[in-house]
Amino acid sequence: MQNRQKVSNAIIRRLPRYRRYLGYLQTKGVKKISSNELSELIGYTASQIRQDLNTFGEFGQQGYGYEVDKLYKEINRILGLDREYKTVVIGVGNLGQAITNYSYYYKIGFNIVGLFDANPKIVGNVINDVEVMDVSGLEEYIEREKIDIGVICVNRENAQGVADSLVKGGVKGIWNFAPIDLVVPDDVALESVHLSDSLHALSFLIKSKADEKKD
């Protein structure tokens, strides 16, 4: 990949969005789209779109636009979605189960092959054809099965310990749902979803809009 150093966090956040809209266009049978049309759909400016996509190479043709299928495929490749990831979920409460049961993740290559929990009442249960194992065997399993990704759905107190086991076992990435900022080595990818932070932001927005009305 050229210009890799230039790929900012902002672009990383925008790429999945491009992918989402392009996937939608595919389902509608759209073959070709200009950066202006994409702009209307996505809400970014056309020049922003051209600039973003140019970071990764030349996808469009002047005066012609983008081929939807080709661009979708390219973005998949850029996002690393042209391969499969062996994935485990740790913490099989409601959220862990929601993730395990979401078929879309399997469709795009995130194959959940192992489930772990610390609760003896949950260990041994079978969810989506996978048996829940005791978390004490996590590190050994990660190493033996060459697991790529660990999804952390345990509580804040146990999250860093689970992350440490995942790292020692050799995962390449961690998807963290615990409300804590995990510490992992530089060569391990970390992406966190802080649901409570998002809910607090919503609360703030509601308050702000109410204050605006008062003015």
Place this chain on the structure above:
Amino acid sequence: MQNRQKVSNAIIRRLPRYRRYLGYLQTKGVKKISSNELSELIGYTASQIRQDLNTFGEFGQQGYGYEVDKLYKEINRILGLDREYKTVVIGVGNLGQAITNYSYYYKIGFNIVGLFDANPKIVGNVINDVEVMDVSGLEEYIEREKIDIGVICVNRENAQGVADSLVKGGVKGIWNFAPIDLVVPDDVALESVHLSDSLHALSFLIKSKADEKKD
């Protein structure tokens, strides 16, 4: 609130994080903290922290630092977490159930008082003491019960329709988990959690780190 116009999206994203760390400090019995200490903990620079918190008023004292309890309480107020929100969840699949069962949301004032689904097999079920209602009655219920927030956990195809009902019923905010960018009027707060986008970002980070190693 003074200087409200200056509150950027970036600060809205940082405030819940301050709150999270301050809550943690409270559980550890910490009473006082300097911006430098906060900086080490949170990872923002001390000057960034002082600047952020100054946006909302004068919380710290030069050479003394911040009172943890007071600052936590103030941030709660700023975030609109000093009140309760009547909340409904629409779409009671795995994710909707995960949210409904997460006790923390109730603790911070988001009281889930109504559940809705379109599936006749799910309507009538009781989750966390709340009976699931048919989604056809959503708008009327929102209006009658003066619901503040709707949490959308339905699929992409039905999400905008549900959002429209919520808006017509008069909600103040929508927490959206469907993989679609909803359209709502300006006076309704919208916060979306696009889990798949987050997973794609993780995939991208994994790929980037693998590429770095090859160099």
